[in-house]
Amino acid sequence: MTLEAEIHEQPVALARLLAEGGPEVTALASWVRGHEVRYVVIAARGTSDNAARYAKYLWGERNRLTVGLAAPSLFGPYGSPPSLEGSLVVGISQSGRSPDLVAVLEEARRQGRPAFAVTNDPASPLARAADAVLDLRAGPERAVAATKTYTAELLAIALFSAALAEDRRMLHELNRVPDLAEAMLARAHQVEDVAEAHREIDRCAVLGRGFNLATAFEWALKLQELCYVAALAFSSADFEHGPIALAEPGFSVFAVAPDGPLRASVQDLTARLRSRHGAPVLAMSDHPETLAAATFGIRLPGSMPEWESPIAAAVGVQLFCAALSRSKSLDPDTPRTLRKVTRTR
């Protein structure tokens, strides 16, 4: 029950990062302000790549930064790294030990660009290759599937955003994150019932947009690694440009759509998927209308700003996938063939 235990540790782990990480984040933001940064390049893989997707939208919307994801193979195998002039480089990794990510940060330093690492191991090679480290303080993560380090990465990304913008209101709102995680955990039984209803699926699509594009990709990844479901993640806009042809009565569509400027468009799409395609829809939302328009619903805690919702939604995703894995008589603690640290080059 390692995975289950780590899912339930999240309110404490997130509160620890809030309590102890403040000075580190403030120092980091002030150091970054001392550089001329035109854009941000993030190097990450797996779950951390989904945290990077969150940073792309949050730092874009809150800090007006253009954020791109690095192409690690240009830095290693091809041996012809692009120019990073004008960039801030960020490496995100729970273990900090994948050589291809370390190579991106080493190149940043070679080119004299500022680089920091977001990691759960401040002694890791990734941390050593960086100028500064944002330590996740999530405690050792033993389950193969990342849970508490993912939400800690999201919180670290949001803390950095608030500190860089010197946005006191945002910092204040972040203090509620442990309670939001707790509120989601309190819904475990409801989420598990919804998961149980999906025990037969072996393919599905997971849609999100904006801040919760990250949630859609993380949900799909957890469905793949814990439940062996061929889950396809899409921006709901990209889904309409082709893959929507997959939708049919036997093909479930999951949608993450909390209140915000994109909610209505996602809800319009899911309503069409139900009525025209006959596809069953599971919506994760805090909005009654979006929940009512779906076949199944997972209710997010209300009264949080949209940019904060991916942290609560991630806890819902974890509860859902751990329960679905058990419903399928699989063992979520030991997904076949996976190891905790993956060293790709």
Add this chain to the structure above:
Amino acid sequence: MTLEAEIHEQPVALARLLAEGGPEVTALASWVRGHEVRYVVIAARGTSDNAARYAKYLWGERNRLTVGLAAPSLFGPYGSPPSLEGSLVVGISQSGRSPDLVAVLEEARRQGRPAFAVTNDPASPLARAADAVLDLRAGPERAVAATKTYTAELLAIALFSAALAEDRRMLHELNRVPDLAEAMLARAHQVEDVAEAHREIDRCAVLGRGFNLATAFEWALKLQELCYVAALAFSSADFEHGPIALAEPGFSVFAVAPDGPLRASVQDLTARLRSRHGAPVLAMSDHPETLAAATFGIRLPGSMPEWESPIAAAVGVQLFCAALSRSKSLDPDTPRTLRKVTRTR
């Protein structure tokens, strides 16, 4: 048979772009050199987003440019576009008519940044929002699934790269592209036999890395829209960070791995997928060893540089998916519920 006809038009369409596009590309490259460009932002959706993935690696490797994909929802729904200072903005779209992409180019001009459009319709809104246009000259594309406009986008991206680098050898090598497409079309029967052997699949993974990450994503997209297969595309490195748990005897893995610095790592992975997971592997490669290590093989024409291979590989992907669609008694000319022009906001 619209799709089939358009697939076979490619050598002619590509030769037309080579013959007529030269002066436009040269002028564009010299105009771009007149700006201080620190990084590139590309706005694209669907098939064109896969062309953007090719640009990310090609312009990174050949032109040392850091390339990122835009987050269109920041420009429209959220109404808080990031700063584009230091950027070159590129819109890629067959029709040039998706409002969310037009919004990105309009914002670039508002911020005084250079922006060009790569499109098959030089009178489209996307083209009108741009400072300059690279016209694909592919002729009207009537099938819902993009084929000749995708390979024309790849060729346009490569022509721009060669012109920007003033690389005569690369320009010379590009003259062979129509012959490479022709050589791939000559293998139609072999590809169709391999497709026929896969008629029962309804889920699979498609792997690629580097230049051919684009091919993996395009193959997956065509499998989704033409064959209703839940095809998951991954960088082979990302696949190892979790989704590899999906691999089992009934789960096919397709891998695009022509000769180059990444071929050995992809081949190592596919060999493991066969021996340890029992997953059937279909390899698309020009290398005998990689083909021999797979359960099924699609041979790419030899003696082309790796960066040129995605164009030939795309033709193979199209032939495969059109044939698989027919094998599944579907109609590749009219995928359910899709329209040619998708207008997302």
